[in-house]
Amino acid sequence: MAFKITKMIDLDSIDFLVDVEAPEVAERFHPGQFVMLMTRKEGERIPMSVMKVDDGKITMFIRKLGKTSKELRDGMTSFENVIGPLGNGIEEKAYGTVVVVSDAVCGHAENYAICDALGKIEGNNIISIQTFPSKKEVYPDEYLTKKIADRHFITTEDGSLGDKGSYVVTLKRLIENGVKIDYVFGGGKLPTMKAVSTVLAINNIDNLFTTRQMMVDGSGMCGSCRVYIDGEMKLSCIDGPMFDSRKINWTRAMKRYGMFKKEEKKANEYYEAHKGGCGQCQK
Amino acid sequence: MPKIKPRVPMGEQPPLQRIKNFKSVPYGYTEDEAVEEAARCIQCKKPKCEPACPVNIGIKEMNLLIAQRKFKEAYLLVKDDNTFPACSGRVCPQEKQCEGDCILKKFDEPVAIGKLEAFIADWGAKHKVEVEEIVANNEDKHVAIVGSGPAGLACAAECRKFGYAVTIYETLHKAGGVLQYGIPEFRLPKDIVDAEVKKLEEMGVKIELNHTVGQNIYYYELVSQNDAVFLAMGAGAPKFMGIQGENPLDGVYSSNEFLIRANLMKAYKFPEWDTPIDVGKVVAVLGAGNVAMDAARTALRLGAEEVHIIYRRTKEYAPARAEELHHALEEGIIFHELVNPVRFHGNDDGFIDYMELVKMELIEDKKGKLRPTPIEGSNFYMGVDTVIEALGTVPNRLFLDKAPEIKRDKNGVIIVDENHMTSVEGTFAGGDAASGAATVIKALGEGKNAAKAIHAYISMHNN
Ligand SMILES: Cc1cc2nc3c(=O)[nH]c(=O)nc-3n(C[C@H](O)[C@H](O)[C@H](O)COP(=O)(O)OP(=O)(O)OC[C@H]3O[C@@H](n4cnc5c(N)ncnc54)[C@H](O)[C@@H]3O)c2cc1C
Ligand SMILES: Cc1cc2nc3c(=O)[nH]c(=O)nc-3n(C[C@H](O)[C@H](O)[C@H](O)COP(=O)(O)OP(=O)(O)OC[C@H]3O[C@@H](n4cnc5c(N)ncnc54)[C@H](O)[C@@H]3O)c2cc1C
Ligand code: SF4
Ligand code: SF4
Ligand code: FES
Numbered sequence: 001m002a003f004k005i006t007k008m009i010d011l012d013s014i015d016f017l018v019d020v021e022a023p024e025v026a027e028r029f030h031p032g033q034f035v036m037l038m039t040r041k042e043g044e045r046i047p048m049s050v051m052k053v054d055d056g057k058i059t060m061f062i063r064k065l066g067k068t069s070k071e072l073r074d075g076m077t078s079f080e081n082v083i084g085p086l087g088n089g090i091e092e093k094a095y096g097t098v099v100v101v102s103d104a105v106c107g108h109a110e111n112y113a114i115c116d117a118l119g120k121i122e123g124n125n126i127i128s129i130q131t132f133p134s135k136k137e138v139y140p141d142e143y144l145t146k147k148i149a150d151r152h153f154i155t156t157e158d159g160s161l162g163d164k165g166s167y168v169v170t171l172k173r174l175i176e177n178g179v180k181i182d183y184v185f186g187g188g189k190l191p192t193m194k195a196v197s198t199v200l201a202i203n204n205i206d207n208l209f210t211t212r213q214m215m216v217d218g219s220g221m222c223g224s225c226r227v228y229i230d231g232e233m234k235l236s237c238i239d240g241p242m243f244d245s246r247k248i249n250w251t252r253a254m255k256r257y258g259m260f261k262k263e264e265k266k267a268n269e270y271y272e273a274h275k276g277g278c279g280q281c282q283k
Numbered sequence: 284m285p286k287i288k289p290r291v292p293m294g295e296q297p298p299l300q301r302i303k304n305f306k307s308v309p310y311g312y313t314e315d316e317a318v319e320e321a322a323r324c325i326q327c328k329k330p331k332c333e334p335a336c337p338v339n340i341g342i343k344e345m346n347l348l349i350a351q352r353k354f355k356e357a358y359l360l361v362k363d364d365n366t367f368p369a370c371s372g373r374v375c376p377q378e379k380q381c382e383g384d385c386i387l388k389k390f391d392e393p394v395a396i397g398k399l400e401a402f403i404a405d406w407g408a409k410h411k412v413e414v415e416e417i418v419a420n421n422e423d424k425h426v427a428i429v430g431s432g433p434a435g436l437a438c439a440a441e442c443r444k445f446g447y448a449v450t451i452y453e454t455l456h457k458a459g460g461v462l463q464y465g466i467p468e469f470r471l472p473k474d475i476v477d478a479e480v481k482k483l484e485e486m487g488v489k490i491e492l493n494h495t496v497g498q499n500i501y502y503y504e505l506v507s508q509n510d511a512v513f514l515a516m517g518a519g520a521p522k523f524m525g526i527q528g529e530n531p532l533d534g535v536y537s538s539n540e541f542l543i544r545a546n547l548m549k550a551y552k553f554p555e556w557d558t559p560i561d562v563g564k565v566v567a568v569l570g571a572g573n574v575a576m577d578a579a580r581t582a583l584r585l586g587a588e589e590v591h592i593i594y595r596r597t598k599e600y601a602p603a604r605a606e607e608l609h610h611a612l613e614e615g616i617i618f619h620e621l622v623n624p625v626r627f628h629g630n631d632d633g634f635i636d637y638m639e640l641v642k643m644e645l646i647e648d649k650k651g652k653l654r655p656t657p658i659e660g661s662n663f664y665m666g667v668d669t670v671i672e673a674l675g676t677v678p679n680r681l682f683l684d685k686a687p688e689i690k691r692d693k694n695g696v697i698i699v700d701e702n703h704m705t706s707v708e709g710t711f712a713g714g715d716a717a718s719g720a721a722t723v724i725k726a727l728g729e730g731k732n733a734a735k736a737i738h739a740y741i742s743m744h745n746n
Binding site (some may be wrong): 039067 | 306497520544681
């Protein structure tokens, strides 16, 4: 069964938005959960966050990186598989003042899903902080959390818009200004998450962050996505994907993520050489 | 006693050739070879081989029919006792089962029962012999099966024969369980597994792939929508050594991850297939069971220069099938007996660099059992690029955590009664999920028997 792609638009120079028909997945999705995609039969099972679900369709932000996403960009009209929802959703309840932060594609998708769900619950005051490399990479307004959060901040790494630096800068400022924060959700780049975990620890703020580990099956069978939480081994796919950032061994999580660098380069080169589709090179 | 002819040898890819590909190692018997081998069976009055087979195949008669070239009859006979003879013939630990008790073993090699079974199964498939018959119409009764490994598939086939509407739910995007994602192509070609699955679908069994019970479909939904549920989730979660320095090193795989990447995701065809696998020059596999042999031989085929098996006992205690151990050694895999890893050391990039090991000795304990015991001060080092931990598997907690009403033991193994029923009425379990890691044939047998129990249960509640 193929899953039809119904929309694919450029968000900026590095990410794009994809809508795909996956009614069974859409029906059961909760913010914080993820899906796994297979672009084709020979494809990898790649984990993806979900921005929103609507009318049997799920919306994802996908980074233009690697072989798989290149294939997508080069005119794919359906996916072989959309598997999920996987992992655990967040508790959808009144938290008080919630800050949701993100600085990369998957984080932004989750940011949206969480703001959207929690914003509908009475008793939540939602502050969303989104970080982009520079002003020109900022997503169009309708794909930001601007309209659904009570307060919205943009920061850029080069300072061309908003605070200069990551969401950590803005979050720290909020704390310094005396905003009482009850809970933080976040995701995106691992080094930023590592940095924010210290801030959250010092200020003793409860939180959940997506570890984004390498996954294969996504259902607890391979152990590839293992992370160490307070020294104990957990599996991101079935115990997570979100964990208390204060307890995650980030140094470790970051190293593991680089495990297949060599192979990914090879896959990319292969794809570039073979995407013509003439079939000559297959022999 | 007449002089017994020697066993008809099975043609095989030579070791130096086969370590460069993933094709089946044995070529399989030709008709003439099978006839000759089957004729070695002396047709015992009381065949000892049959009770030693977990599903009690009519081995003696199978041999006679093959020897008489009545292949179709032989095929039907075997299929009657065993849902997937093509698989069991290839992967059963025959030396501990049927062939282990064959009378010929006293004089020479036992009859090659497994190879004959695989032959007759392949013959039946090749000649498209139909057997599966739906004997009743019970389509208004529904059976849900969780997991598409041998236990689930066998139960599905049998329930369908009783006429029930059967749906299998499978987490992965391909059906077959360990037969699909664990046991490598060179030992059990995936065409065979796919063909068996296809036959089930043709019988009307529905297979819902990408459905993880407890995750994107719930157990209570299955219970409310079906007349019986069969749990056959296997025992597929990996165990890690849990030794110092292991935590967090790259280049350390569970055998499950390694084999899933290689078999299910076909990483050996990378980059045509997208999933990568990183195999270093020197690979160490921890353990000496089937899983360890499969991982070691796969690593060799993926280009490792040296593959070492690290085992804390001696070869004769290795739990692997005799044939796999033999094939592995033939292929140049280096077997280290009486050693155990105590610590992993990484390099600056976080990759495994070398292992610290300790020598072991087997010391008799109070009960007279030989226990591997570390020899103090015997520690030594071994440089490695990749470590694969093949230390066995446990039931996956994903499902179990979400269905606490199903009783299980402290290892997570589901407790069942003699009718395969769990602590919840109408929910049955079998295969590795209800026994802990065991064998393909045991799972096939339990799946089939559970179907009979399910049939009895549904029939009883019908009246
Ligand atoms: C829970 C979770 C949510 C995610 N959400 C998103 C998302 O919303 N949008 C998005 O663009 N990406 C997301 N990712 C990351 C995404 O899965 C990888 O970028 C993707 O696998 C890359 O595939 P590729 O073929 O394009 O690139 P490749 O060339 O294969 O890899 C590029 C990089 O992606 C990472 N990666 C590769 N394979 C995996 C894998 N199986 N699991 C995890 N990371 C991998 C590696 O760091 C690698 O360096 C998420 C990952 C996780 C674990
Ligand atoms: C590498 C390897 C080599 C082996 N070699 C041999 C051998 O040579 N000979 C031999 O006799 N035995 C061998 N075994 C053991 C044998 O494969 C198992 O005993 C047998 O497969 C058990 O069958 P099963 O049907 O109980 O479970 P499995 O084959 O494990 O199948 C269980 C299925 O359930 C699915 N599943 C799990 N949880 C869920 C869920 N929540 N929802 C939906 N689906 C789910 C899994 O994805 C899987 O497909 C080997 C095992 C391994 C791992
Ligand atoms: S099923 Fe296994 S034990 Fe039984 S006859 Fe066949 S190979 Fe032997
Ligand atoms: S024990 Fe051996 S010789 Fe006797 S019937 Fe069985 S296979 Fe034939
Ligand atoms: S992805 Fe395999 S255990 Fe999590």
